[in-house]
Amino acid sequence: MIKAWHLGDARQSLVLASQDDRLPAAVYWGAALPAGEDIEAIARLGEFDVTGGMLDRNPEISLCPEASRNFPGQIGLVGRTASGAPLCPEFRFQEADKTDSTLNLVFGDDSCGLKLTILLSLDDQTSLYKLKTVLESRDPITVDWLAAPVLQTPASASRLLEFSGRWCSEFQIRESEFLPGARVRDNRTGRTDHAHFPAFLATAKGTSNTAGEVYAFHYGWSGGHKMVAEELADGRRQVQFGHATAGYAIETRFETAPLYASYSAEGLNGSAVSFQRHLRKSVTFSRPERPVHYNCWEAVYFDHKLDELKDIATRAADLGAERFVLDDGWFGRRDDDTTSLGDWWIDERKYPDGLAPLIDHVKGLGLEFGLWFEPEMINEDSDLYRQHPDWVLGSLTQIRGRQQLVLDMANSLVRDHLFERISELLSTNVISYIKWDHNRVLPQVAAEQTVGTYELIDRLREGFPHVEIESCSAGGGRIDFGILERTQRVWLSDSNDALERQRIQHDAALFLPASITGSHVGPRKCHTSGRVLSMSFRAWTAAQRHLGFEMDPRELDTDEAATLKAVTDWWKANREWLMQADILRLDSDDPSVIAELHREETGGRFVAFAALLQTSAQILPRPLRLSGLEPAARYRVDLANRSEISNLSRGSPALKSGPIEATGQYFMSHGISLPWKFPGTLWVLEGQRI
Structure with a gap:
């Protein structure tokens, strides 16, 4: 006796079949089956043979x-x-x-x-x-x-x-x-x-x-x-x-x-x-329009001085930032990473009047204010540890990670304490954003730790529904659909190196949309790789996701500031559709090129980014073949950053002098001939269906 069930749509079908009331197996998973398909027959047709050296019946690979x-x-x-x-x-x-x-x-x-x-x-x-x-x-x-x-x-x-x-x-x-x-x-x-x-x-x-x-x-x-x-x-x-x-x-x-x-x-x-x-549909934002992000970490680290932070916020706003995030170093006696995790009270040495003077300044610039926390962690040099060493997860002889231990989030007393401390800060300050960090692995496998963290975040979301939360775990250490049921953004990597980011962003796009993926313009000399990259390359790389800045704006020269502001203005002009676009990875015929196309859900417009990461083996750029276009439709394509054409580009590809037009079939089959460029640069191609 066979019981069979079909769960499918116009794109795919999953057929489950139970033989003699046993647990069902997925006997078919693939392209959508036609309406009226006999699914019980499908179950019988998929049965395998039996031969020597086997059991007399193949045990099902059941669910x-x-x-x-x-x-x-x-x-x-x-x-x-x-x-x-x-x-x-x-x-x-x-x-x-x-x-x-x-x-x-x-x-x-x-x-x-x-x-x-x-x-x-x-x-x-x-x-x-x-x-x-x-x-x-x-x-x-x-x-x-x-x-x-x-x-x-x-x-x-x-x-x-x-x-x-x-x-x-x-x-x-x-x-x-x-x-x-x-x-x-x-x-x-x-x-x-x-x-x-x-x-x-x-x-x-x-x-x-x-x-x-x-x-x-x-x-x-x-x-x-x-x-x-x-x-x-x-x-x-x-x-x-x-x-x-x-x-x-x-x-x-x-x-x-x-x-x-x-x-x-x-x-x-x-x-x-x-x-x-799925993530674009299921993640709830406090507002759908994603604000340009500024984070002060790589500008000041733990060295917080109110006047300097106000100056940095003013400069960030002039560049186009719409949110200012105060990172690690504002609490306890936090002058380095050896102390104060768990002491979630404002450091009066650095902020004698609390956070209000900085928040008022930031709000006066028209920016939102965000704050960094690492709630699940504790330092031994902290008041909380001295009061509650029993709240630590695992043995006290364990190896430390980033000079810190982990709180036992399965303990309701721990969760209540953290909720109280975070709630007080959110209730007494105008804070619309939390950067929630998690900078070390756990000392033991503990599913209850994750369940407890979920419970705390859910409780905070209920109490403060308009506060957005970013999941950060030393960069990309906690990115998954479980945490993204509760948070609105992920910090993809601690690397702000645009060359590294191109590859990381490109591969993460197999699961993550641009709207929840933070990408920041880092310092001129990257703090994690030591590379020096142009402002154009850094800015356009960050503009491929949820745009932010994380450099010290005081280091920018006039040309760098102008380039960053221009790219930020472009991103703002396009973000309404760009943050709802599908990211299609392009099959580049040049292994030195990473390219992707961001297509409006309706297909009416797109932008393609083609980054040359290293010198190509051949002299001329290979045509960039697009994807996801309507073959019979005609498209107009233009270079958004034509001003960056090098004087070593001496030929006359059509795109160099102005917009080009062709069918989607041509652009997908032959591709677009691009001007020559240096490694560590990229082209930005804007497309419109006509």
Whole structure:
């Protein structure tokens, strides 16, 4: 007997089938099936053969593969009873609840006292699946592993794209092939982490940004996670995501974070647009128009002097800033990173009259005011530590990170204290923005730490709904859809090096839209790489995302200030549509070029950025092929930064002298011939459908 369910839209279909009331398997996931397709027949047609050396029936790769079904690979539930006996349930169908966009399935094993609920939904606006597993037990149990609903990837999707990285070089894509056995990434840092962005893409051979099949996954969780990409001996493949854990506390209810998944037949850009649109749709801003951001960190660090900060704010406003963020160093006795975390009261040595004089000055310039916090951390040299060493997470003999320890966010007393201190500052000062930092890994795997942090942020969001929160974790150490259910911006990397940023931003765009991705114009000499880059390159790189400044504006000469103001004015003139645009990564025929096209959702206009990161192997620029245009429509394309053409560009490409016009098909097939340029520069091409 077969029970089958279909959850799909015009772009993709997911068919689940349960044989004899067992847990269902995803028997089809791919391009949208025609209306009227017999999904029970699909379940039968997908059955594999059996031969020598095998069991007499192939155990299903169900949504939670079971040891009791003799599954030969990684199982979806590993747990123990209170006495330590292993759990080995045989789940059976109990009920199903289906709508056009949701499917909730309940399975149980009465003999074990277990109930497994699979929650699935498909967003009709973004074509993104959201999947979650919930386990309930009649008796207290320990769970060592619970996978979010497990999906199969087909034999054609043999290439793996994973994400690793480090501080100041996040979102590095690692490419490999599916091989027999399990590829396991076990992130035990306790946070999303620079090295372990919780995502995975399986692609067909030859898939590019603009063409080919992609199966994309993202685990929306801000703690440690584990990913399993396994090819069984019989050739079938499964993908699992769940919490990294050393064993949950004995409880009766467990649930995974949401697993987001999407199929694309249009290359990496197809899945990227689904993820980008999900965040643009789901993230709630205090206002939709994104203000130009200024952060004082790389201007003053811990050396806060009121008159200097007022001067910096005035200069930032003259350049076009609309928000001023006071970073680390305003509280306790915080003169360096060895002291005062946890003492969230204003340093009277630096601010004898509180923050009001600075805030009044900033507001008088027409700017919003934001403030830096690192609530989850504590220094030993702090009043809070001296009062409550018992609030520290883990052993006091642990290795310190950035001279600091971690507060136990599972402790309600800790959360209450932090809420009280932050609330008092937000209530007594006009603060519209929080930069929420998290500068070290945790001393142990602790899902409760993440749950506690979520609870505190949710409580602050409820109490102060118009205060925006930026998720920063030494840059990109905590970026995921879990934290982005609660925050409005992420600080993508502590690197303001525009060359590094081009690559980081480009690869992060597989999941993140421009509107929530902070990108800042850094100092002339980058503080993390030592490179000296032109203002034009720094400014246009930042203008590809949510624009901000993080240099000391007092260092700018007249030409640099004029260039920065001009780019900022351009960004402001375009941000209404640009912050709602889809980012399409372009397949560059020159490996020295990183290029992307930001397309208005309606397709009426676009801007393309083409950055030359190093000297090309060939002399002439290769034509830049665009993407995402209507083939039969005509477009007018112009250079937004034509004034930057070098005198070494001595030829006459058509775009050099003025706008060009052609069909979308021409621009996507042949591409645009660009003027010659130096490495460390970029072209900005504005397009309009005519």
